[in-house]
Amino acid sequence: MWRTGRKLVGTLWADRKARAGASILALFVLVAVLAPVLSPYSPTATSFARSAPASWSHPLGTTGSGQDALSQLLFGTRVSLLVGFGAGLAATSLAMLVGVVAGYVRGPLEVVLGFLTNLFLVIPGVPLMIVLAAYLPSRGVGTVLVVVSVTGWAWGARVLRAQTTTLASREFVAAARMAGEGTWRIVWHEIVPNMVSLLAASFFAASTAAVLAEAALEFLGLGNPATISWGTMLFWAENSNALLTGQWALLVAPGLCIALLASAMSLVNFGIDAIGNPKLRER
Amino acid sequence: MAGTPGELGAAGGRRGDGVGGSAPGGSGAPGVGAPGTDGTSSGSGGRDGAVADPQPAAPVVEGEPGGHPQRTQQPLLFASGLDVVYEPAGAPVVHAVRGVDLSIDPGEMVGLVGESGCGKSTLGYALTRLLRPPARITAGRVVFDGRDVTALDQGRLRTMRHRGFAVVLQSGMNALNPVRTIDGHFADVLRTHRRVRGAAARQVAEELLGHVELAPTVLDRFPHELSGGMRQRVVIALALALQPKLVVFDEPTTALDVLVQRAVMDTIARLQAEVGFSALVISHDLGLVLGTADRAWVMYAGRIVERRESAALAGAPLHPYSAALLACHGDPTADNVQLGGIPGSPPDLSVPPQGCSFAPRCWMKEPVCRNDPPERVIGTGTVACHLAPRKLVVPRALEATVLASTAGGMGVGQNSTDGTATYDGRAALSAGPGPGASDGPALSPGAAAAPDGAAWAVRRRRSLERVEPEALVLQDVVKQFRTARRTGGRAGGRADGAWPGVGRARSSTVRAVDGVSLSLEPGHAVGLVGASGSGKTTLGRMMAGMDRPSSGTIRLGGLRVETMRSRDLPRYWQRVQMVFQDPYAGLNPVHTVGYAIGRALRNHQRLRDDRLRSELHRLLEVVGLTPSGQFSAKLPHQLSGGQRQRVVIARALAAKPQVLVADEPVSMLDVSLRAGILRLLDELRRDTGVSLLYITHDLLSARLVTDHLLVLQKGRVVESGPTASVLRSPSHSYTKQLIEAIPVVA
Numbered sequence A: 001m002w003r004t005g006r007k008l009v010g011t012l013w014a015d016r017k018a019r020a021g022a023s024i025l026a027l028f029v030l031v032a033v034l035a036p037v038l039s040p041y042s043p044t045a046t047s048f049a050r051s052a053p054a055s056w057s058h059p060l061g062t063t064g065s066g067q068d069a070l071s072q073l074l075f076g077t078r079v080s081l082l083v084g085f086g087a088g089l090a091a092t093s094l095a096m097l098v099g100v101v102a103g104y105v106r107g108p109l110e111v112v113l114g115f116l117t118n119l120f121l122v123i124p125g126v127p128l129m130i131v132l133a134a135y136l137p138s139r140g141v142g143t144v145l146v147v148v149s150v151t152g153w154a155w156g157a158r159v160l161r162a163q164t165t166t167l168a169s170r171e172f173v174a175a176a177r178m179a180g181e182g183t184w185r186i187v188w189h190e191i192v193p194n195m196v197s198l199l200a201a202s203f204f205a206a207s208t209a210a211v212l213a214e215a216a217l218e219f220l221g222l223g224n225p226a227t228i229s230w231g232t233m234l235f236w237a238e239n240s241n242a243l244l245t246g247q248w249a250l251l252v253a254p255g256l257c258i259a260l261l262a263s264a265m266s267l268v269n270f271g272i273d274a275i276g277n278p279k280l281r282e283r
Numbered sequence B: 001m002a003g004t005p006g007e008l009g010a011a012g013g014r015r016g017d018g019v020g021g022s023a024p025g026g027s028g029a030p031g032v033g034a035p036g037t038d039g040t041s042s043g044s045g046g047r048d049g050a051v052a053d054p055q056p057a058a059p060v061v062e063g064e065p066g067g068h069p070q071r072t073q074q075p076l077l078f079a080s081g082l083d084v085v086y087e088p089a090g091a092p093v094v095h096a097v098r099g100v101d102l103s104i105d106p107g108e109m110v111g112l113v114g115e116s117g118c119g120k121s122t123l124g125y126a127l128t129r130l131l132r133p134p135a136r137i138t139a140g141r142v143v144f145d146g147r148d149v150t151a152l153d154q155g156r157l158r159t160m161r162h163r164g165f166a167v168v169l170q171s172g173m174n175a176l177n178p179v180r181t182i183d184g185h186f187a188d189v190l191r192t193h194r195r196v197r198g199a200a201a202r203q204v205a206e207e208l209l210g211h212v213e214l215a216p217t218v219l220d221r222f223p224h225e226l227s228g229g230m231r232q233r234v235v236i237a238l239a240l241a242l243q244p245k246l247v248v249f250d251e252p253t254t255a256l257d258v259l260v261q262r263a264v265m266d267t268i269a270r271l272q273a274e275v276g277f278s279a280l281v282i283s284h285d286l287g288l289v290l291g292t293a294d295r296a297w298v299m300y301a302g303r304i305v306e307r308r309e310s311a312a313l314a315g316a317p318l319h320p321y322s323a324a325l326l327a328c329h330g331d332p333t334a335d336n337v338q339l340g341g342i343p344g345s346p347p348d349l350s351v352p353p354q355g356c357s358f359a360p361r362c363w364m365k366e367p368v369c370r371n372d373p374p375e376r377v378i379g380t381g382t383v384a385c386h387l388a389p390r391k392l393v394v395p396r397a398l399e400a401t402v403l404a405s406t407a408g409g410m411g412v413g414q415n416s417t418d419g420t421a422t423y424d425g426r427a428a429l430s431a432g433p434g435p436g437a438s439d440g441p442a443l444s445p446g447a448a449a450a451p452d453g454a455a456w457a458v459r460r461r462r463s464l465e466r467v468e469p470e471a472l473v474l475q476d477v478v479k480q481f482r483t484a485r486r487t488g489g490r491a492g493g494r495a496d497g498a499w500p501g502v503g504r505a506r507s508s509t510v511r512a513v514d515g516v517s518l519s520l521e522p523g524h525a526v527g528l529v530g531a532s533g534s535g536k537t538t539l540g541r542m543m544a545g546m547d548r549p550s551s552g553t554i555r556l557g558g559l560r561v562e563t564m565r566s567r568d569l570p571r572y573w574q575r576v577q578m579v580f581q582d583p584y585a586g587l588n589p590v591h592t593v594g595y596a597i598g599r600a601l602r603n604h605q606r607l608r609d610d611r612l613r614s615e616l617h618r619l620l621e622v623v624g625l626t627p628s629g630q631f632s633a634k635l636p637h638q639l640s641g642g643q644r645q646r647v648v649i650a651r652a653l654a655a656k657p658q659v660l661v662a663d664e665p666v667s668m669l670d671v672s673l674r675a676g677i678l679r680l681l682d683e684l685r686r687d688t689g690v691s692l693l694y695i696t697h698d699l700l701s702a703r704l705v706t707d708h709l710l711v712l713q714k715g716r717v718v719e720s721g722p723t724a725s726v727l728r729s730p731s732h733s734y735t736k737q738l739i740e741a742i743p744v745v746a
């Protein structure tokens, strides 16, 4: 697992698109970590002139309630990355558990898990997300994370299930059985390590979706408006008619960041695709 | 038009002089460009362009001795000084084809042979401009029908596809679009390349299918409804739809079983003669090529090391490599059967060769071989060996004779008369140290090193004391599969997906195994032969406890497969193990050799730590993977096919089984590697007393490693008896067919 993971990273680095994506991602991570250092002000300080246009002291201007927009943008990276990677991880774990088990075991469990997966696939994600977010009691980042994970695992589960079924019919699995390996050992040590690139792909796909979903939920006001994130920035900008006051930067900057982060993740995924798809890989 | 000094033309004479008529297959006979005729009838058959084009009038052959004997006839295709490299990103450059000169005449059939990785496919693709990056032609040129193809752009190249060259790939039969009918495939090709549509296209398609001996009804089928042989015929017919002048067949029958293979090759030969196209048949099977082609080229490490008339090559090969390849074939019905193998593997083509590239594997090498051998003209052919034309005697790796007394442990016993495989013609059960196993690590670390093979024998005996060896007894075993879909689903290593009845009876049940009884006595080797779809694998899987019989009993002592619960299976697997067919699918790509074998040792023998490690190393040495320390850390992709199969065998041995079920263990390997694996299985049986069920469609290997043979047809045993006598005097017509399908070499 560790070895294939390392190989994966090596191959990814050789791919131009993936390298570009990874570099952008790394930059975002750096910004998120160093946000307190990089930000000129506290993102929550409301001590500035309201709705001020861009200036040397406030490169992106200030918000309707007098906060520095650049500082908000920098700190907002944290929430987007947290929700993106967190929900990506959660959704992929769920997808792996359901998909691999459904793909390997036979009998009622397989049927139940398959039904569950299909159910979540046919329920339209965005309305479900809105309903969940609207009815859940708390509205913090954690809620958004849960909502996005719950709605985002099914696709990955289906892909992983199909892959598990193919791998399970390979001779090395039969050989492992004959070598006396138990079911769990076969699943975790024989099958799953052969799906590293697929797992990575579902992780990045789920993360991309999560970043977008988080922004959408916040923008619709379904998150906690007090959180500092790109989504809430959009929400407040919209609320204070930023476009009418000529403060387009308040909408464009977070929008661009969301698009850039999502694209970076997709770029990395292109590279992973190329690894998983032998047609693209040569021989 | 001789581009080479006259002496070559003179020395070489006209190829085909006096030989053409006797060439096996006789495919060149009628009509177009008969290769057997004297070359003076230039462009016989009136092929346009061949004579008219002034540009490449003289086939320039670079580096003089590297040339081939000149012919006066204008070749359909010729190449000179062809160099092809692979330039993969982040990996060393592979020089897959070096300085190859060749020519193919109109209407002739040339075979290209060599082990995998010698550059055959690369050369075939280069000739037809099918190379894709990272491959690139770096030098030389290819002239087809008067035009320099190396310089053509893609647009012009596409027009060459019609009435130019066509390629039939081994994977072609799997590349048919699963959701389109065969009719659809033909419609596409005919529309784009010949502008024929509708009813006319259908008619042409039916005609083409007729050529490859398929009924018109095939047009309405989907690819998965056809057997492998039928699919391959469809692919050939599709290639012919382009009305090509040259067809390159890359391993056209490798994935098919013997009977189908023979039939497809016959079709190709007949078509080639009737339709009159030229053909280049690429194969790793020398026997197949010699049986059909007029001329044969032997390729090694990117060069053509020998090119001769097929008959001449079969009779007296001049290059050690050709001789060694030839020695990998034999007649299983002979009194004395010997099998050669070529130790080692083809060189890494990313490393520039130092002198003769065959030298590391050559048993004849001399100091002069440190220099690159030039291609020398001998008779009507060429050879790239310093010592040619010296007489060659190939060392043999494995042999079987009819006389039991002289054949060591592999003799054929006499006392088997009933339908079950019982007989005793074997040497002592626990022989001493095997030849391959010596001075390994001792039983426990720190103890004085004991001769390892002896330790194995001792422990073997101890384990035999623990569990008294018992026969594996099958009685009236039947296996039914409900629908065609289900049987096709777990095709495993099934090359030919064809099951008896599939396609005909869609809903009813299929009896893959139909009432088989046999008894595999301790220490004996029973062969199970039959075409694909005859139920061999299904029977083997049941005997290995991977499947349950629908009815009948399979017993090993007190263990009964038919009623066993899955939690008891590991106990069965401690005594019965399986060697899988596909060495590439049998090992998990993410685990090291040490892990794969180590896990089996842990589970079955409950070994840990140092004991486990020393046993692991011992096993690796038993299967000939030395130095064992190095091999245990390797990942499967770092091993060759033969080495992988040794790992698979070592893993099976880790359970110290009494019975090994080997399902076509060598069919995916190059012929050169087969002898090694077969000898290993044979030695194991003699040294450790394990009994062997050897499943194969290759009668030669069955003759070499088994003493009793069962012939399976449609799930039933149609013939059984001592191997040699079944093969030498078959009574059932099906057995006779199998024997006739063997390509005759020499």
Ligand SMILES: Nc1ncnc2c1ncn2[C@@H]1O[C@H](COP(=O)(O)OP(=O)(O)O)[C@@H](O)[C@H]1O
Pocket (backbone or CB within 6 Å): A282, A283, B086, B087, B088, B094, B096, B114, B115, B116, B117, B118, B119, B120, B121, B122, B123, B133, B134, B135, B349
């Ligand atoms: N896409 C590729 N990239 C790098 N090396 C390759 C590639 N394809 C083939 N090779 C190398 O080229 C050599 C010749 O291969 P090939 O033409 O397939 O031989 P053959 O058909 O005789 O088996 C081998 O050493 C092989 O490893």
Ligand code: SF4
Pocket (backbone or CB within 6 Å): B319, B320, B321, B356, B357, B358, B359, B360, B362, B363, B364, B365, B366, B368, B369, B373, B384, B385, B386, B387, B388
């Ligand atoms: S040149 Fe030497 S090493 Fe090469 S094949 Fe001939 S005898 Fe063997």
Ligand SMILES: [Mg+2]
Pocket (backbone or CB within 6 Å): B116, B117, B120, B121, B122, B250, B251
């Ligand atoms: Mg090839």
